[in-house]
């Protein structure tokens with residue numbers, strides 16, 4: 466089902482006509498225009514502090530991105546750090562910037578076991594916990610109603626290593642509710658926002674490796690089960706945190722995308738970036754291999770009509786989580802070069818690979 470919000474969002478995108486064709490020529494250096502020319506959207510995750518403090522970054526973000534997703538400011542722990550005290554000020558600032566830049570605004574994420582506020586994790590009793598979750602979802606969706614075009618309602622609920630039924634993650638949410646909180650969360654989001662497209666978002670499905678295969682199976686099972694129960698679910702967010710050197714099989718991944726689409730779901734690559742932690746330090750070599758890896762992946766992804774857009778998790782290497790997170794950073798301390806722009810806001814080979822992948826994509 467294409468939600469009204471998504472239809473409006475696509476209609477808001479620049480349609481290629483004569484005056485726009487000229488603009489495209491001007492915007493040759495813009496991923497947002499290259500994506501929009503094919504009926505897709507491109508955007509990035511961003512932190513309000515970076516937009517406020519770094520004018521060059523803010524300008525590049527406005528030029529390159531057709532969509533904005535808050536990197537952390539819209540998570541439960543950030544909007545209700547103290548029970549009952551709600552702070553949407555940073556989110557509203559980010560929305561205002563997106564509106565000024567004529568960018569779509571993507572909601573991430575209503576519920577993630579890792580980002581519940583500290584007071585929630587103090588093991589509230591079951592009734593209080595479910596009320597707290599559903600109130601949070603209702604309040605947040607109502608606050609942003611009419612401004613968010615897609616919601617990541619639930620993030621990273623699968624963890625096959627936990628050995629639980631349905632390969633669900635054995636975090637506090639599961640411990641308290643079993644799997645019931647999942648359907649309840651989507652229903653609460655739909656009740657509070659009739660138009661936004663509702664997505665399930667997860668990682669680790671990209672490669673021809675045992676763990677990816679297990680995770681793909683688990684996610685398909687979860688999505689099928691939710692659809693069979695009539696849960697309001699419109700799409701799957703595939704995070705797309707790639708790393709050069711891992712084994713990709715185009716046919717395997719194409720089949721997964723088709724299986725998701727066969728459930729009537731849309732797909733967005735929601736957190737695209739390409740790690741280079743095991744590569745030699747030479748930046749030109751790293752840039753070339755990162756671009757080649759991205760091209761291989763995006764050519765498969767963008768060939769699937771159910772794919773509606775790509776969000777990178779950051780726009781510039783200057784502000785990438787990859788360079789600081791313990792599981793992704795390089796041992797030599799060099800900045801990871803996994804995003805379209807370098808630390809000086811200059812396009813890299815990855816930018817070119819993404820732009821040309823958009824150009825090759827079938828028109829939506």
Ligand code: G3I
Nearest residue numbers: 512514536537540573574580620621668704736778786790
């Ligand atoms: O909390 C402080 C806040 O008080 C301060 O004003 C602000 C200043 O910038 O920083 C805040 O600190 C941290 C924030 O990142 C900014 O660096 C938060 O404590 C920290 O939790 C937050 O981490 C984010 C993390 O998700 C957890 O929310 C990362 O930026 C973000 O890149 C990461 O993103 C996740 C996706 O949501 C899900 N998929 C994986 C991805 C990478 O881990």
